[in-house]
Amino acid sequence: MTVTALPARITRFPFPFRTDSYRYSTNVEPARVPVATEAGEWGATVVDVDDEYADELAQRERILAADPTRLTVLPHMRPACWDALHTVLRELAALRPDVMELRREGHDLLWRNDLLGVEQRFRDGDDDALPGGPLGFLGSQVQDDIVLLDQREGSLWADAGLVTFAADWSMHFDVGMRFLEVHGPVPRVHEEGIIPRAERFLMRLLPGQEYRRTNWTMSVDRRLDQSTEVYPAWGRDRRTIAEAPERELAERLQLRVEVQxxxxxxxxxxxxxxxxxxxxxxxxxxxxxxxxxRFGHVLAELPDDMADYKGLTRFRHQAADWLLSPQSPPESS
Structure with missing residues (x-):
């Protein structure tokens, strides 16, 4: 098999494991540094526009229409929302200048996105000029979920966000919470001091500094929206997938990676x-x-408390056995 035979969704995939075991860490590194993998490369840019672009943004639109609370902005975060809008639209325009452009016309700004057929004129600070306000409009143009942290009283606070593709958490529930509180349920990280160190690192960031990290879990089927608000829609599959035949298990179980x-x-x-x-x-x-x-070894070795927190307990051994078995089929059907 050659790398050129692999589809882009594999060659561009941010495979997160560098060893055969996994433990929580801050795993923060500078942004925009390409990462070579056994299949290809990822990480050269801050935003990524891929073949899933239109479909994922259509999913977000449907989710927000059904549940507008996925977009939550505390009043004092309006300037940050506008700041985020300008920052990310400029990134998109630099990434795809053939189809995206942000330009100033007099007192107004004009955003053009030919991939979506969007041409939007607006004026800075006028929330009503943009559908969903600045953060809502930004979420209609970029595939990423967006969380904005305010820094005050010696802490970071999750005070605004548009999150439609959460993995078993809720932005609406977390809004207004301290950074340390948001990560309260994660096992091991407090005893090992990981979250306080991460918060101190973030609070020391200077304007314009950019870093990234990866996080991972597993999903059943290609379901982006696994927020706690819709747990009944996806929780049952997580409980029953272990009973599926091997081929179905391999097709439906997903390694889900976040590039943050x-x-x-x-x-x-x-x-x-x-x-x-x-x-x-x-x-x-x-x-x-x-x-x-590698992923088979990671799943087999993962401590029970970490597997339980990630929701993998019911199926991770079956997944590891399939990955490590020489008899399991080596290619997708």
Whole structure:
């Protein structure tokens, strides 16, 4: 098999494991540094526009129409929302100048996005000029979820966000909470001091500084919206997938990876989290033998408390056995 035979969704996938075991860490590194993998490369840019672009934004539109609380902005965060809008639209225009442009016309700004057929004129600070306000409009143009942290009283606070693709959490529930409180349920990280160190690191970021990290879990089927608000829609599949035949298990179980960019915004001083979610089924992942073996070892070795927190307990051994078995099929059907 050659790398050129693999589809882009595999060659561009941010495979997150560098060893055969996994433990929580801050795993923060500078943004915009390409990462070579056994299948290809990822990470050269802050935002990513791929073949899922239109479909994922259509999903977000449907989710927000059904549940507008996925977009929550505390009043004092309006300047940060405008700051985020300018920052990310400029990133998109630089990434795809052939189809996207942000330009000033007199007192107004004009955003053009030929991929979506959008041409939107607006004036800075006029929330009513943009559908959904600045953060809502930004979420209609970029595949990432967006969380904005305010820094005050010696802490970071999750005070605004547009999150439609959460993995078993809720932005509406977390809004207004301290950074340490948001991460309260995560096992091991408090005893090992990981979250306080991460908060101190973020609070030291200077305007314009950009870093990134990855996080991972598993999903059943290619379901981006796994927020707690819709748990009944996806929780049952997580409980029953272990009973599926091997082939179905491999096709339906997904390695779900978040690439989280951490950026100190220049004008408002807020810290912006961009959270982009990628998924590959076990069958797709198995097309890269090194990934197949490594992820199998990670699942087999993962401590029980971490597997339970990630919601993997019911099926992770079956998944590991499939990945590590020489008899399991090496390619997707």
């Amino acid at each position: 960019h951490l950026i100190r915004l220049g004008a408002s001083g807020a810290v912006m989290f961009l959270i982009r979610t990628y998924m590959l089924s076990l069958a797709e992942l198995a097309q890269v033998p090194a990934w197949r073996a």
